[in-house]
Amino acid sequence: MYQKKLYNYNFPKNVLLILDRLNKNGEGFLVGGCVRDILSNIEPEDFDFVTNIDYKNLLNIFKDFKVKEIGATFGIIQVTIENESYEIAKYRIDSKQSDGRRPCSVVYTNDILEDLKRRDFTINGMAFNFKRGLIDPFNAVEDIENHKLKFIGNANERIKEDGLRILRAFRFQATKNFDIEKKDLDEIYKNRDMLNKISHERINQEFSKILLGNFKKTFYDMKESAILEKIIPEIKDTYDYDQNSKYHKYNLFEHIIKVMENVPTNLELRYAALFHDLGKPSSKILGTDGYNHYYNHEVISAEIAEKRLKDLKFSRKFIEEIKNLCLEHMRFNGSKSEKTIKKIISKYGENFCEKLIDLSIADNAAKADNIKDEDGKKILLENFEKIISKSKVPNINTLAIKGEDLINLGYSGKEIGKLKNSLLDLILNDILENERNILLEAVKNNKIKI
Structure with a gap:
């Protein structure tokens, strides 16, 4: 046949x-x-x-x-x-x-x-x-x-010949639906330090392909083989980590995997989902309510993402995108209003905001069954569509008033930047319209706080 x-x-x-x-x-x-x-x-x-x-x-x-x-x-x-x-x-x-x-x-x-x-x-x-x-x-x-992935001959020898074969094995598992035999996973574990000899660029290529594939079983096998922490050391702290939170039913590693599954198949979103909560273990505080709290974990997660993605030789643009997605991943938890969405679009752009919405929805769906928010998801998506269908959301560079206008009104230095940010905030909150005469009038009449 x-x-x-x-x-x-x-x-x-x-x-x-x-x-x-x-x-x-x-x-x-x-x-x-x-x-x-x-x-x-x-x-x-x-x-x-x-x-x-x-x-x-x-x-x-x-x-x-x-x-x-x-x-x-x-x-x-x-x-x-x-x-x-x-x-x-x-x-x-x-x-x-x-x-x-x-x-x-x-x-x-x-x-x-x-x-x-x-x-x-x-x-x-x-x-x-x-x-x-x-x-x-x-x-x-x-x-x-039989969908079996086997090394030719002696697995130990094949891995020692080329350490990249470790990641190639996991890539074939994730992208071609092959299972790695237990005895070969054991050899991968024994030879895990062979990855130290592989260039960061090659690790990037293989690991990114894994993330875009059916990665769930692969990630668990990489965890058991101590390979994941060779690439992202901080992920080791998430294994079997009890979040001790009324908002979460899964341990931290399980939660991260579920968020990665929930986001669309997009490299930026898969990496953002992978990194978004890695700052939790080091930010843990036990509250008087008996639950853990993770204040500013998003900041620590963003720092981890920046460091590890730099190690993997990603572009500055890619790193900034993942870093900012981590920083903002809880932004829509408190508010799903048009004003909140406008502020995100103004600061980062429509494409980023759309990804952040995807990440937020995926994160929320990977928590506890009793807090899934289908209505909130619907509101978030509807408000986003409503905003982008109307017109472009202004940002600091598209204000109708220019720095020269403010200089002519007697402002200088840092005052100009502060004024423009204040004006933008008023526009995004629908208090002022982005029209030159309206903005000039507001400044002249001292209606702007700086």
């Missing part, structure tokens, strides 16, 4: 062209992810090739196309046909890695089986061409049928 699925698959014409040229001049296979995805009834994102043809001959075989030498050391070229790029690599055997990421040297081979042995997981250790059919030396077809 699986052989037939590959033979009957409608491969792109350029993929067939490359396969044909490789096998007319030697031997070539499609390998790895594209074979796995086709057998899993998933459309491949890209097609990679391996061959026994040496590097120089490869360059000559594809000389009528745009060819880029992207890895002479590893025998890899990139062929571009009709604006689509494909990688072709020489069969190889990697030597031991000295840094837990890159092989010390490469030994070429003419045996496809030797090339497949060096790969990470059984489901990625398959190859296919039309002459020899499916090459599956590690029973990957069975693992695909």
Whole structure:
């Protein structure tokens, strides 16, 4: 059945062209992810090739196309046909890695089986061409049928060769619906310090893909393997943390997971949900009512988010967005009025406000059953839609009165900034209209407090 699925698959014409040229001049296979995805009834994102043809001959075989030498050391070229790029690599055997990421040297081979042995997981250790059919030396077809993710050979050795395979395993679990075997999770736990050898940028890439997938079971497995705290140390304090609050029925880690599940599949919102309550353990105060209180936990959470996202090499813009979502995540708990929404839009913009509403609703739905607020959710969404359908909400930069106007009225320095903020607040509270003459009159008549 699986052989037939590959033979009957409608491969792109350029993929067939490359396969044909490789096998007319030697031997070539499609390998790895594209074979796995086709057998899993998933459309491949890209097609990679391996061959026994040496590097120089490869360059000559594809000389009528745009060819880029992207890895002479590893025998890899990139062929571009009709604006689509494909990688072709020489069969190889990697030597031991000295840094837990890159092989010390490469030994070429003419045996496809030797090339497949060096790969990470059984489901990625398959190859296919039309002459020899499916090459599956590690029973990957069975693992695909059973949704099992297994390391090729010895898990300990595979992880030590490349520490990134730890996160790749969890990424496949979250995005491809594969289960990691208990014995392999144990090896991940034993080798967790291998992540210290991996660049922050690569951790960012893999972890972000996990967050955008079906991450719940993956997060619990990452928790049990002590991997989550390798990426975000503060999350360890949330494990089994009793919030001791009349507003929460779940422990803190469970609450965070539920908020992450409740927000839309959006990277900013998933990260904001992950960080939004990490400041709770360090802000805990036991009240006279017998319950814990977490004053200013949102500030601490925002600081944690900023630090850890910097570590992961996110952009300044991305970090600011997550930081501010954490800071403001309780803003709509006290008020869902149009005035509150206008102030958020004025300060951060419509897009941010929409995300904050999503986060607020998700947070509220992940507390206790007796405080779910469906009416409040409806009011919040209706007021937001009402505001953005009317007109643009003014901000400090769109005031009808300018700094020059205030200078002409005798104000200077910090007074100007304070005046503009006061005027904006009055506009957002529907006390004044954002019209130049009205604002000038208010200032002239000393109606503005600074």
